[in-house]
Amino acid sequence: xxxxxxxxxxxxxxxxxxxxxxxxxxxxxxxxxxxxxxxxxxxxxxxxxxxxxxxxxxxxxxxxxxxxxxxxxxxxxxxxxxxxxxxxxxxxxxxxxxxxxxxxxxxxxxxxxxxxxxxxxxxxxxxxxxxxxxxxxxxxxxxxxxxxxxxxxxxx
Amino acid sequence: xxxxxxxxxxxxxxxxxxxxxxxxxxxxxxxxxxxxxxxxxxxxxxxxxxxxxxxxxxxxxxxxxxxxxxxxxxxxxxxxxxxxxxxxxxxxxxxxxxxxxxxxxxxxxxxxxxxxxxxxxxxxxxxxxxxxxxxxxxxxxxxxxxxxxxxxxxxxxxxxxxxxxxxxxxxxxxxxxxxxxxxxxxxxxxxxxxxxxxxxxxxxxxxxxxxxxxxxxxxxxxxxxxxxxxxxxxxxxxxxxxxxxxxxxxxxxxxxxxxxxxxxxxxxxxxxxxxxxxxxxxxxxxxxxxxxxxxxxxxxxxxxxxxxxxxxxxxxxxxxxxxxxxxxxxxxxxxxxxxxxxxxxxxxxxxxxxxxxxxxxx
Amino acid sequence: xxxxxxxxxxxxxxxxxxxxxxxxxxxxxxxxxxxxxxxxxxxxxxxxxxxxxxxxxxxxxxxxxxxxxxxxxxxxxxxxxxxxxxxxxxxxxxxxxxxxxxxxxxxxxxxxxxxxxxxxxxxxxxxxxxxxxxxxxxxxxxxxxxxxxxxxxxxxxxxxxxxxxxxxxxxxxxxxxxxxxxxxxxxxxxxxxxxxxxxxxxxxxxxxxxxxxxxxxxxxxxxxxxxxxxxxxxxxxxxxxxxxxxxxxxxxxxxxxxxxxxxxxxxxxxxxxxxxxxxxxxxxxxxxxxxxxxxxxxxxxxxxxxxxxxxxxxxxxxxxxxxxxxxxxxxxxxxxxxxxxxxxxxxxxxxxxxxxxxxxxxxxxxxxxxxxxxxxx
Numbered sequence: 001x002x003x004x005x006x007x008x009x010x011x012x013x014x015x016x017x018x019x020x021x022x023x024x025x026x027x028x029x030x031x032x033x034x035x036x037x038x039x040x041x042x043x044x045x046x047x048x049x050x051x052x053x054x055x056x057x058x059x060x061x062x063x064x065x066x067x068x069x070x071x072x073x074x075x076x077x078x079x080x081x082x083x084x085x086x087x088x089x090x091x092x093x094x095x096x097x098x099x100x101x102x103x104x105x106x107x108x109x110x111x112x113x114x115x116x117x118x119x120x121x122x123x124x125x126x127x128x129x130x131x132x133x134x135x136x137x138x139x140x141x142x143x144x145x146x147x148x149x150x151x152x153x154x155x156x
Numbered sequence: 157x158x159x160x161x162x163x164x165x166x167x168x169x170x171x172x173x174x175x176x177x178x179x180x181x182x183x184x185x186x187x188x189x190x191x192x193x194x195x196x197x198x199x200x201x202x203x204x205x206x207x208x209x210x211x212x213x214x215x216x217x218x219x220x221x222x223x224x225x226x227x228x229x230x231x232x233x234x235x236x237x238x239x240x241x242x243x244x245x246x247x248x249x250x251x252x253x254x255x256x257x258x259x260x261x262x263x264x265x266x267x268x269x270x271x272x273x274x275x276x277x278x279x280x281x282x283x284x285x286x287x288x289x290x291x292x293x294x295x296x297x298x299x300x301x302x303x304x305x306x307x308x309x310x311x312x313x314x315x316x317x318x319x320x321x322x323x324x325x326x327x328x329x330x331x332x333x334x335x336x337x338x339x340x341x342x343x344x345x346x347x348x349x350x351x352x353x354x355x356x357x358x359x360x361x362x363x364x365x366x367x368x369x370x371x372x373x374x375x376x377x378x379x380x381x382x383x384x385x386x387x388x389x390x391x392x393x394x395x396x397x398x399x400x401x402x403x404x405x406x407x408x409x410x411x412x413x414x415x416x417x418x419x420x421x422x423x424x425x426x427x428x429x430x431x432x433x434x435x436x437x438x439x440x441x442x443x444x445x446x447x448x449x450x451x452x453x454x455x456x457x458x459x460x461x462x463x464x465x466x467x468x469x470x471x472x473x474x475x476x477x478x479x480x481x482x483x484x485x486x487x488x489x490x491x492x493x494x495x496x497x498x499x500x501x502x503x504x505x506x507x508x509x510x511x512x513x514x515x516x517x518x
Numbered sequence: 519x520x521x522x523x524x525x526x527x528x529x530x531x532x533x534x535x536x537x538x539x540x541x542x543x544x545x546x547x548x549x550x551x552x553x554x555x556x557x558x559x560x561x562x563x564x565x566x567x568x569x570x571x572x573x574x575x576x577x578x579x580x581x582x583x584x585x586x587x588x589x590x591x592x593x594x595x596x597x598x599x600x601x602x603x604x605x606x607x608x609x610x611x612x613x614x615x616x617x618x619x620x621x622x623x624x625x626x627x628x629x630x631x632x633x634x635x636x637x638x639x640x641x642x643x644x645x646x647x648x649x650x651x652x653x654x655x656x657x658x659x660x661x662x663x664x665x666x667x668x669x670x671x672x673x674x675x676x677x678x679x680x681x682x683x684x685x686x687x688x689x690x691x692x693x694x695x696x697x698x699x700x701x702x703x704x705x706x707x708x709x710x711x712x713x714x715x716x717x718x719x720x721x722x723x724x725x726x727x728x729x730x731x732x733x734x735x736x737x738x739x740x741x742x743x744x745x746x747x748x749x750x751x752x753x754x755x756x757x758x759x760x761x762x763x764x765x766x767x768x769x770x771x772x773x774x775x776x777x778x779x780x781x782x783x784x785x786x787x788x789x790x791x792x793x794x795x796x797x798x799x800x801x802x803x804x805x806x807x808x809x810x811x812x813x814x815x816x817x818x819x820x821x822x823x824x825x826x827x828x829x830x831x832x833x834x835x836x837x838x839x840x841x842x843x844x845x846x847x848x849x850x851x852x853x854x855x856x857x858x859x860x861x862x863x864x865x866x867x868x869x870x871x872x873x874x875x876x877x878x879x880x881x882x883x884x885x886x887x888x889x890x891x892x893x894x895x
Contacts, residue, residue: 029614029829057741057757059831060840060857075829075840075857079741079755082762086829108744111865119578134571134894142579143853219658315539319561319876389652390724398547398650399880480718482725483652485877486561 011083014052019043027086030075034088041100047076047087048105054080058102061112063120065144070097070122091122101127119143162458165281192284196273200422205235207421210468211475218479242417245410250313253407257311262408262415264304269422271297276429277351279439279459290351291343294430295336298385301423302328305387305394305404308416312407320403323486324394327384330493331391334381337501338374341508342434345371355438361445362437370508375435377497377504379473382427384489386420389478393486428470432463436470439463536564539876543572547650547880550890552864554879561875566868570861574894581854586612586821587685589854593841594680596858597892599639600834602631605684607841610765611830612686615823615845622767623811624688626804629767630701631674631683633797637708638667639835640790640797643887647787648719650884651728656719663711666704673700686821688814701805705798712794720791729784733870733882736781743869744862747837748793749886752786754779759833771803783878786885822849836860836887860892 006014011031015024022043023034035043047055055076064071074087091097101124103110113124114133121141124130132139140147175184209224209232216223224231249258275290277283287293302325309321345367346354357363363371384391395403405416432438439459443451484492542553551572557565577596581589586608593604606628613620641664648656668678673694675683683690719725735745740753750757758775760768776792778785823845830841837859844853863886871879 028826057755058744059838060829060842060855062842062855062857064844064853073842075842079757086827106744107739107742108862108865111861115861134574142576215654219655220662221658315537323561389654392652393877396652396877398652399877401546479655481653482648482719482722482728483877484724485728485875487875488724488727 006081006083011085015085018046018050018053030084030086032086032088034090037089037091037099040089041102041105043087044074044102044105047085052081054078055085056080056106058106058108058112059084061102061109061116063116063122063143065094065120067145068094070094070120072099072116072122074102097122098125099123100125103127163280168281196270196284200270200273200418203425204418204421205239207425207471208235208238208417210471211421214472214475215479218476239414242414243411247410247412248407250407252313254311254313257307258407259412261304261308261311262412262419264307265301265419266304266415268297268299268301268304269419269426271300272426273422273429275351276426277355277433277438278463282439282460283352286350286352289349291339291349291354291430291434294426295332295339298423298426299328299332301419308408309404312404314407316400316402317404317406320394320396320400320406324387324404326486327387327391327393327489330490331381331384331497334377334493334497334501335385337498337505338378338381339430339434341370341374341501341505342367344505344508344512346434351433351438354434355440358437358440360443362435362440362442364435364437367508368511370504370511371435373500373504374508375431377501378431378435379470381493381497382431383474383477384493386423386427386474388420388424388474390481390483391489392478392483393489396483398483424471424474425467428467428474429463431470432466436466437462438466541879542569547883548890549646549888552888552890552893554867556876556879558876561877563871563874563876563879566871566879568864568867570864570890570893572894573891575891577895578854578856581851583850585849586823586851589851590684590686591682593856594682595891596856596895597834597836597839597860597889598679599642599889600635600836600839601679602628602635602681602683603832603834604839605682606632606766607830607832607839609684609686610832611828611841611843612821612823614830615826615828615843616686616817616821618687618815618817620688620815621811621813622809623813625767626808627689627693627813628684629771630801630804630808631671631681632766633800634667634670634701635681636835637794637797638664638671639887640794641667643790643835643884644715644719647881647884650880651725653719653722653725656715659711659714659718663708666707670697670700670704673697685814685817687817688812690814692813693808698805698808701801705801705805709798712791712798715791720788726784728878728881729782729787729885731782732874732878733783733786733885734781735866735870737779739866739869740781743866745837745866746859746862747833747835747887748776748789749786749863749866750837751775751777752789752885753781757838759831759838763831765830765832767804768800771800773800783881783885790887820849822847823851831857834859836889836892837863856895858892858895860886860888860890861895864888864893 008026008031012024012026015031015033021036021039025032047053055078057077057079059075059077062073064073070091072089076087077084089099091099099122101113103113113127114130116122117124117130118133118135119141120143175187213223224234227234227237272294274284275287275293305324306321309317342363343349345363346357348354364375387394395405405413408416439462441454441457441462443454536557536559539556539558540553541556542548543551548554553569555567555569556563577592580592590605590608593608594601597604641660645657645660671681672678674697675681675690735753737754740750740755746757754777756775756777761775773796776789776796778789825845825847828843832839839859840857842855843851846852867883867886871882
């Protein structure tokens with residue numbers, strides 16, 4: 001049960017109209033939208049500032065390491081319309097992923113991006129303070145699937 | 157040598173004569189000083205320990221607990237055990253501390269405390285020095301302690317200590333004004349600065365009752381400012397543990413820490429003793445004008461007991477503040493002093509002058 | 519005159535500078551191993567840089583190697599004060615993924631336990647808030663009442679803090695026969711005790727002075743920084759997941775989402791006290807109506823989630839907690855992400871506390887109600 005102005009289908013239709021380059025689909029829970037890396041910043045800006053969408057609350061920002069790509073996932077909610085969208089963005093290079101920052105749009109992204117950089121090694125372009133957050137310098141990126149640590153990780 | 161628990165004048169005089177019979181006058185002075193010094197040392201150590209124990213029990217009562225119960229009967233030996241622990245602890249000094257000042261600071265605080273305690277009248281004839289300017293002397297001497305605190309904060313080479321010391325400096329210097337002015341109010345009323353004279357003036361009624369509203373205002377201000385002067389809650393900014401870990405004594409350990417700790421409690425005693433002497437009639441028993449039989453019953457209670465009952469009452473009040481109120485912020489504490497207490501105090505002095513000039517109190 | 523000139527000239531030479539103070543990782547008011555690098559000018563805070571990670575335990579990485587029921591055990595260790603809500607988030611996420619409908623009894627018990635946890639958490643927060651402001655007595659008043667809730671937890675599931683009561687498909691055991699009676703007794707008593715909290719702290723002049731108009735956070739900032747829970751609601755950010763995406767028995771109960779727009783420390787404080795009243799209200803509606811039935815759905819021995827992505831939001835005592843599970847159809851997840859409320863809330867601290875005194879920084883940090891393992895994970 002999700003209270004919102006637009007139903008998921010309406011939101012999907014609206015998003016498809018607004019972002020012709022993005023692939024918008026209705027998932028089990030939320031509307032999903034995959035944007036291209038080069039469109040990310042512009043799309044984010046539009047998602048936040050457009051009055052019909054006004055996705056002003058970034059719930060969660062995380063990264064996922066797939067075998068061939070690195071994906072950044074943004075869970076966004078509009079505090080006005082109460083609809084949620086899951087925006088995804090693939091980076092081209094898995095080993096040296098680079099993506100634009102959205103920390104200038106949603107302030108909280110600044111530290112979420114630092115966390116993603118820390119654990120997955122994703123470089124966020126134009127980020128004002130991209131340093132490691134939890135771990136020491138030179139630790140490696142533990143959430144990558146090829147991360148090996150014979151001392152500290154128990155493999156199963 | 158007669159021993160009269162109501163009047164010590166005769167006893168001390170006889171002791172003096174007894175010594176003079178057996179040794180030279182110079183030697184007598186030395187022996188007497190030594191005895192007095194030892195007495196004060198013992199008193200400070202024991203009463204300090206008692207106050208720490210009392211604080212624990214009082215705070216436990218406010219917090220719905222029992223407090224110490226394990227060491228000795230009702231935990232009576234707890235503070236002694238703690239004191240022994242502090243004695244045995246290693247003295248740690250920060251590497252880059254200013255060694256001389258760092259070691260000096262606890263002594264300055266202690267010396268100021270000892271000097272202030274010297275003039276307090278515990279009972280009739282039980283007062284080491286009875287200056288004509290007793291009150292002036294106490295206010296002057298008790299503010300030396302802040303130098304010790306400032307030195308401690310500066311020499312520790314710790315930012316928390318420094319912030320704590322600076323807060324303490326600002327706070328004590330400001331509240332010194334209120335303490336002095338509220339005492340000045342009472343000096344105007346009493347007409348003397350001599351502590352024994354002030355006590356003697358309260359034979360028929362305590363100044364708190366005799367002095368009408370100005371005395372009451374002065375008493376409240378004195379309590380507030382006195383609490384602030386002793387760096388106790390809600391004015392414990394100098395050692396605000398949630399902000400500055402332990403404030404100016406962060407870097408002190410073992411016996412040096414114990415000095416600060418003890419000095420704090422003894423300062424609390426001094427404030428309470430001054431409040432007792434100036435407002436609550438010192439060692440004078442409680443008398444009500446024409447209730448003859450009541451007054452006689454009160455007279456049976458020795459002055460020393462009266463003095464300590466009153467002091468403990470005031471100390472209980474001060475502890476009550478600490479365990480009930482949250483801490484003030486540094487700017488609020490200065491606002492309270494300069495914008496509220498000081499003007500009220502000045503007006504209060506005028507009021508008191510009016511009372512004295514119109515002889516309203518007689 | 520020449521002397522005066524000399525003083526003026528020499529005062530030009532006085533070099534004033536800002537200085538850095540490390541608050542933490544061991545500091546009484548950071549409530550754990552949090553380090554704040556505070557830039558001070560005298561007593562005034564200019565900038566706060568939080569440094570986290572001192573107890574980063576790599577829970578997300580660990581989750582990739584263990585099965586779903588095992589993940590629940592780890593969630594206790596993040597926000598230990600909202601342990602039950604964290605458990606529930608994972609359990610709900612797995613149930614939704616498998617499209618398992620749990621019995622009503624489970625929903626009711628989960629909701630009651632949620633609200634009891636919220637009460638316990640807010641009680642502890644209240645004690646610590648008072649302590650941070652120097653009112654040490656509050657600490658014992660709060661703990662006194664919290665003990666009753668922990669006793670109920672202990673009787674229900676054997677643990678007092680890390681309750682670990684949920685499993686995918688329901689609960690680990692049924693409630694103790696005494697449960698309803700004890701909860702009702704507690705509520706009856708606590709309703710008398712809660713006004714004491716106001717008498718002791720909320721109505722105190724010094725406390726009001728210390729918190730009113732301190733640590734202002736605007737609505738825009740609250741949303742942009744993702745400050746949720748009572749901290750966000752104090753700025754007018756309607757972010758109660760119990761209202762916006764109700765789960766368990768929350769659709770069935772009447773309660774208010776407490777909102778205020780003032781955005782200062784006192785508002786955040788007051789909202790938590792109000793929230794305690796609301797929690798009492800919720801429990802009272804449910805406690806007498808726990809339906810009969812099973813306490814769990816029979817699940818398969820090895821739980822495998824279908825391929826796909828699942829996100830579950832719950833409202834913990836600190837704010838919005840989210841579990842994001844990506845499954846590749848195996849018995850352990852491909853990737854798990856926990857969206858912890860403390861993480862987002864902490865980093866808004868600079869916005870709130872810059873420009874205030876160092877004592878206010880401590881007060882503001884208290885109103886955020888931080889739990890450090892929740893931030894570090």
